[in-house]
Amino acid sequence: MRTDGYGRFFYLPIEQEAYEMESTSVITERKNNKAGFEPRIVAFLCTWCSYAGADLAGTSRLHYPPNVMPIRVMCSGRVDAEFIIQAFREGADAVAVFGCHPGDCHYINGNHKTMGRIPILKKMLAQFGIEPERLQLHWVSASEGPRFAEIVTNMTAQIRELGPLELEICDPK
Numbered sequence: 001m002r003t004d005g006y007g008r009f010f011y012l013p014i015e016q017e018a019y020e021m022e023s024t025s026v027i028t029e030r031k032n033n034k035a036g037f038e039p040r041i042v043a044f045l046c047t048w049c050s051y052a053g054a055d056l057a058g059t060s061r062l063h064y065p066p067n068v069m070p071i072r073v074m075c076s077g078r079v080d081a082e083f084i085i086q087a088f089r090e091g092a093d094a095v096a097v098f099g100c101h102p103g104d105c106h107y108i109n110g111n112h113k114t115m116g117r118i119p120i121l122k123k124m125l126a127q128f129g130i131e132p133e134r135l136q137l138h139w140v141s142a143s144e145g146p147r148f149a150e151i152v153t154n155m156t157a158q159i160r161e162l163g164p165l166e167l168e169i170c171d172p173k
Contacts, residue, residue: 039093039159041068041152044079048106049141050098056145064149065156068096076100076137077110081121084135088125088167094134094159098148101139111139131162 045051051072057064069092073079076099087095097118099111114137122132136155140148 037160037164039067039156039164040091041094041096041155041159042087042092043068043070043096043098043152044073044076044083045070046076046099046111047072047074049100049104050076050138050148052142053098053140053144053148056142057149058145060145062146062149064152067156067159068152075105075107075110077105077107077113079114079117081117081124084121085125088130088134088165093162093165094136094155096136096138096151096155098138098140098151101141104141128167130165130167133158133162134165 043054045054051070054070076097079097084095084097097114099114100106102111102115105111118135118137122135125135126132138151140151
């Protein structure tokens, strides 16, 4: 799954056997190496608040672990359940969704949709054997760079304690 620079996602066909073999061996290697485990966290960031908060954390030179791969979306309400499941399928150990504080959404009720969607998705992921702690929802405004850094630090430590996600992937091919 890739973005086009505007926060829209599209899929690229993966037809290279070498890539598939390499990604499988990387996942197997990460499962067997729990001692030096560093979690991969995919974070979906609202462009108006949370992305600006992450930017503030960076420009303020706040220290936090580099384990987060940010994906900029126009609104947290735009994050579909399929995006989160795809992130786990592609090797993420955890997924975080960052949005505007309730009542501050630039799209009026996008974060309210997310607030209802995430608890349901956590229950569904538990049925797949994925701990609910691996999916988190946080509200971060543009002026809360230190809060973003604190959340990322705490989440990284929490996922490090859980260990790598041991998910057996069934490829429908």
